[in-house]
Amino acid sequence: MVTELRSVIVLLPTRELLRLQVGVKATGKELFQQVCEVSSLRDTHIFGLSVVKNNEYMFVDLEQKLSKYFSKDWKKETHKGGQRSGAPFVAFLRVQYYVEDGRVISDRTARYLYYCHLKEQVLRSECAHREDAYFLLAALGLQADLGNHREAAHVGRYFEPHAYFPQWILAKWGSAYVLQHAPAVHREQRGLSPREAMLRFIREACRLEDVPVHFFRLHKDKEEEPPTVLLGLTPQGVHIYQEVSHTRQLLYDFPWPRVGKLAFLGKRFEIQPDGLPSAQKLVYYTGCPTRSRHLLRLLSSSHRLHLHIQPVLRQLQQMEAEEEKKHYSESYISDTLDLRLAGRHSQGSGSSKDSGHSADSGGSSRASSLEANALCAPGEMSVDGPFGTAEGQGGHTSSSLDGACPEQSEDASSLTVSGREALAVVQVTLIKMRGQSTEALPQLSGPGGQDLSKQHIQSLDDLASSPALALPTVCAWRDPKANDLQGKRSLKCLFLDLLGGRPEEFVV
Numbered sequence: 363m364v365t366e367l368r369s370v371i372v373l374l375p376t377r378e379l380l381r382l383q384v385g386v387k388a389t390g391k392e393l394f395q396q397v398c399e400v401s402s403l404r405d406t407h408i409f410g411l412s413v414v415k416n417n418e419y420m421f422v423d424l425e426q427k428l429s430k431y432f433s434k435d436w437k438k439e440t441h442k443g444g445q446r447s448g449a450p451f452v453a454f455l456r457v458q459y460y461v462e463d464g465r466v467i468s469d470r471t472a473r474y475l476y477y478c479h480l481k482e483q484v485l486r487s488e489c490a491h492r493e494d495a496y497f498l499l500a501a502l503g504l505q506a507d508l509g510n511h512r513e514a515a516h517v518g519r520y521f522e523p524h525a526y527f528p529q530w531i532l533a534k535w536g537s538a539y540v541l542q543h544a545p546a547v548h549r550e551q552r553g554l555s556p557r558e559a560m561l562r563f564i565r566e567a568c569r570l571e572d573v574p575v576h577f578f579r580l581h582k583d584k585e586e587e588p589p590t591v592l593l594g595l596t597p598q599g600v601h602i603y604q605e606v607s608h609t610r611q612l613l614y615d616f617p618w619p620r621v622g623k624l625a626f627l628g629k630r631f632e633i634q635p636d637g638l639p640s641a642q643k644l645v646y647y648t649g650c651p652t653r654s655r656h657l658l659r660l661l662s663s664s665h666r667l668h669l670h671i672q673p674v675l676r677q678l679q680q681m682e683a684e685e686e687k688k689h690y691s692e693s694y695i696s697d698t699l700d701l702r703l704a705g706r707h708s709q710g711s712g713s714s715k716d717s718g719h720s721a722d723s724g725g726s727s728r729a730s731s732l733e734a735n736a737l738c739a740p741g742e743m744s745v746d747g748p749f750g751t752a753e754g755q756g757g758h759t760s761s762s763l764d765g766a767c768p769e770q771s772e773d774a775s776s777l778t779v780s781g782r783e784a785l786a787v788v789q790v791t792l793i794k795m796r797g798q799s800t801e802a803l804p805q806l807s808g809p810g811g812q813d814l815s816k817q818h819i820q821s822l823d824d825l826a827s828s829p830a831l832a833l834p835t836v837c838a839w840r841d842p843k844a845n846d847l848q849g850k851r852s853l854k855c856l857f858l859d860l861l862g863g864r865p866e867e868f869v870v
Contacts, residue, residue, distance in 0.1 A: 368436060370428075370451045372397050372411075375479040386429070386437065390422040397455055405469030407667075408476065410458030416649075418578065420656055421458055458660070459667050460574035460597045464564035466674050477506070477560045480567040480574075485528050489570050493531065499566055500526035500540075501547035505559035511549040520545075568597075572610075575601070578657055580631065580646035591646055593657070595664055600633065602644065614644070618668055624661055626654035 365385045370393060372380040382396050394411050403409070411422040413431045422431055429436045432451050457479045467473040484499055503526050508516070523532055523540045532540060551559060568574045572594075580591040592610060594601035599617040603610040622636035628651050633644040648654040 368428075368451060370453055373452070373454050374401060375455065375457070375475045375482065377478075384428065387427060389425060389427050390431070391424040393428060393453065394422075394424055401455070401475075402471050403469065403475065405467055405472035408457055408459045408461060408467065408472070409455055412454045412456045412458075413452070414454075415653075419454065419456060419576075420653075421456075421660060422453070423656075423659070459664055460568065461671060462565065462568040462574065462597055463675055463678055464561045465678055466671060473560065477564060480564060481526075483573045484567050484570070485524075487528055487570050487572050488530060489572060490530075492570060495566060495570060496527055496531055497544060497547050499563060500544055501551050502554075502559050502563040502566065504544070504548045505551040505554050506556045506563060509556065510552045511545060516545060516548070571596075576660070578648075578653075580648060582646065584629070584647055586647075589649075593646075595661060597664075597668060600661070602633075618665055621665075624658060626651075626658055629654060631657065 365387075367383045368386055368388075370382050370384060372382060372393070374380065380397060380400055382393065382400070384393050384396065390411055394406075397403070397411070398406055411424070412419040413422060414420070415431075420431070422428070428451075433449075435449075436451065455475070457476060461467065461476075464473055464476065467476055481503060484496070487496075489495070504511075504521060508521070519541055521544075523537045523544075526544070527540055554562070574597055576595040578593045578595070579589040580593055581587075581589045582591055590605045592603040592605055594603060599615070600621060601612060601616070602614040604613050605611075616633065616635060620636050621633065622638075623632075623634040625632045625634070626648065629647050629649060631646045631648050631654055633646075635642070635644075648657060
């Protein structure tokens, strides 16, 4: 028997259209796999297929048949010639789980699609108190898309303002103002590679409170029409908004640690904050059991992803802190050494000719001593100790290139150098920095001769190949799409207990 096929149009975050065909009994997983193959998407954890229901995106349960999400025309037989009347079936590849650091996305294609999705979210953002953020985001977007600003090529209207700025910004300031001032901010991003600009765009965009969020309308009671409550699902937890005159007003902010339990009974949706009696739970209505089930499944998987990604984010933050500490240490050492040598030179030149000659000799001998110390001990650098340091107590500073599990080893010692003038005793502190000196950095390489000193921004695909920077990879995460909701077989009552205790019973 020949399987009937259905044509489905899938819209990508890049605004591209994919025209695919699946069997009439196909599941969401089959369509999702086709989309990933055609778009070369390998890291699929944060993406999902969605359809539009009642002006709201609903993510497809990949284990369910597509006929559950499309209109009744899906099951109708095709006419002769393979033609079927009615509107085409449309699905969307969208970000299902937001992450605030783009480095946790290991696949280049996935990272670019995530970037494109956030660009669309920024265009719909309405944070009126963050106007400067939109100019920075536009500049980072231009840097990622066009590269460095070039005076000869990037003149006049070299970009479309509506593609980089929200409409309300253009309505307030005008396109002429944006075209005049945005290039200056674009020039400030010179030197950033497209990847670095993309990662910074992701980080800055996720700092806008209405960008990395899914909104769902809820009813205060069964009779309320239209619904005036909005539930916002963010990477950090749940927000509850009240919509007044088309403006969102934040009522409750529940980070995941403060959410005790989420449950629904038919159309009834309940949020139980942690630490409060059950009588103070929040109750809203979703309008239909299908929306309740979809909402709870998305909340459950988002919370699970949040827990799994925290160790990775902490690891990346630690790497950033170590990198900043390393740069500060190198800058401090360089500046201190230059100041000491300059001071000795100026004092020596102010003496009499004879004494000046002697001071020069002493200065050259000290400089030679410093150079000899640097040459005879690779990875070490000698500098003067800070003012007011007692003999034998040198200032310590160290940092580690591998931010994963740094084993800091600090060896400090004091040397005395004799001179003929007031600088007869000069304290010099030797600071040994493993992997920190500028001479040692080019020698550090990863597998295949990869230069680790050039990896200022690393992602999980970089970390996975480096044994010194071993991190749990994205592929090792448990799939957040797995359905572990607890409830009765009728699925009329489901709950998500975030405290790990035994959930209370619901009567169906």
